[in-house]
Amino acid sequence: MNIKTEITLSEYHLRLAEKMVEEGAFPSISSLVEAAIEQIDQIKHPGDAVSGMADEIRRRMELPEDQWIPLKGDTLFDDVRALIRKKMDEKQDGV
Known part of the structure; x- marks a missing residue:
């Protein structure tokens, strides 16, 4: 409630x-x-x-659903690593 x-x-x-x-x-x-x-x-x-x-x-x-990481079998860990790298790059660029 x-x-x-x-x-x-x-x-x-x-x-x-x-x-x-x-x-x-x-x-x-x-x-x-x-x-x-x-x-x-x-x-x-x-x-x-x-x-x-x-x-x-x-x-x-x-x-929100757009913030979920889709499960794609064998590429899941690579996808997560890429997302983490992207977020770190954005922080460094001041985005």
Whole structure:
């Protein structure tokens, strides 16, 4: 059950959150806030690794389909390596 609420963020934190959503790290600002709260909860109340992994899997399942890496059998690892290289190159180029 989702409950709508209102929060106030500094301009800096709002821009940072919007950038993370634009870059595809989170599907929405709401899911970013939820992930941050979950992370704080895990620090304060460390649970088992499996429940933390389950939360991360759920978060990633919410990502847009275009951010998924397609499974192509024998080329999967090469595709992942190419994607990582591309992301690293983009960071170096300031994209």
